Amino acid sequence: MPKNRETSTVLFYLLPILFLISCVKSNIDVEQERAALLKTDREFAQASVDHGVVEAFKMYLTEDAIQLPQNSQPHFGKQAIAEAMSADAQMTLTWQPQKAEVAKSGDLGYTWGTYEVKVPNPDGGERTGYGKYLNIWKKQPDDSWKVVVDMGNQSPPPEGTP
Amino acid sequence: MPKNRETSTVLFYLLPILFLISCVKSNIDVEQERAALLKTDREFAQASVDHGVVEAFKMYLTEDAIQLPQNSQPHFGKQAIAEAMSADAQMTLTWQPQKAEVAKSGDLGYTWGTYEVKVPNPDGGERTGYGKYLNIWKKQPDDSWKVVVDMGNQSPPPEGTP
Numbered sequence: 001m002p003k004n005r006e007t008s009t010v011l012f013y014l015l016p017i018l019f020l021i022s023c024v025k026s027n028i029d030v031e032q033e034r035a036a037l038l039k040t041d042r043e044f045a046q047a048s049v050d051h052g053v054v055e056a057f058k059m060y061l062t063e064d065a066i067q068l069p070q071n072s073q074p075h076f077g078k079q080a081i082a083e084a085m086s087a088d089a090q091m092t093l094t095w096q097p098q099k100a101e102v103a104k105s106g107d108l109g110y111t112w113g114t115y116e117v118k119v120p121n122p123d124g125g126e127r128t129g130y131g132k133y134l135n136i137w138k139k140q141p142d143d144s145w146k147v148v149v150d151m152g153n154q155s156p157p158p159e160g161t162p
Numbered sequence: 163m164p165k166n167r168e169t170s171t172v173l174f175y176l177l178p179i180l181f182l183i184s185c186v187k188s189n190i191d192v193e194q195e196r197a198a199l200l201k202t203d204r205e206f207a208q209a210s211v212d213h214g215v216v217e218a219f220k221m222y223l224t225e226d227a228i229q230l231p232q233n234s235q236p237h238f239g240k241q242a243i244a245e246a247m248s249a250d251a252q253m254t255l256t257w258q259p260q261k262a263e264v265a266k267s268g269d270l271g272y273t274w275g276t277y278e279v280k281v282p283n284p285d286g287g288e289r290t291g292y293g294k295y296l297n298i299w300k301k302q303p304d305d306s307w308k309v310v311v312d313m314g315n316q317s318p319p320p321e322g323t324p
Binding site: 148 | 173228232234266296298311313316318
């Protein structure tokens, strides 16, 4: 024990407090993070409706995001993804997440869900496509969630679709 | 301070040690886990070659895994996934992971990569398909990594393919 009685008393009470803080700090509220990620994916889908799919992807993807699109090679980086999607800028894409999960450390998570895409026909009207997606998300330094990997594929139309 | 000098001495030296242990315990070696996940995905691909795709999926998926296959509704649970894949049991599916990432907590990760599928033709010979996949993995109680979400989609043949 240190000779100085005051110092040893302070340390004696300080150390267990530091010990507790170190435990509490690592206890991220995973359920809260999961809910935040699900909410972010819904806001991402709403941004796609409000601002168009290209703007929404610019808002919610990291600079180094990867896209794995159907019938295409991967696109590397937000810039390349936005350029590729600009070719289909007239489409209306929206989606509903079905599930979100988050790591205990709260830095990595995923969502998957179903999408609907409406593409205008050259002769008027539009056709609707259906599919699924799987997104990997990373927690950002500003505490927001952003997409690092985006993948999708087509589904048959839901039963009962005319 | 406790009256008993021996007790207080033991506590004085024990508490900082506990404090350090709590810090070290939360420091999972993410790089080591990332390498282990990449290795597991390669072993999964090798199992697909050695034992067939259905057996490999039975070995490397969790019971409650989800599959998001192209041109199909999602399959929920390993049993349903194995049954759906049994219809294509004659195909030879293999893949090469391109990237793995793991959460700081070491409990959740993903891999993505490219696959090749060879399907025998009814009149002899075979045709080759190409695609990409994105898998979500969860660390299991026995310290192994298992797939909880499996998604894939088709790609055009690589450039230079005859």
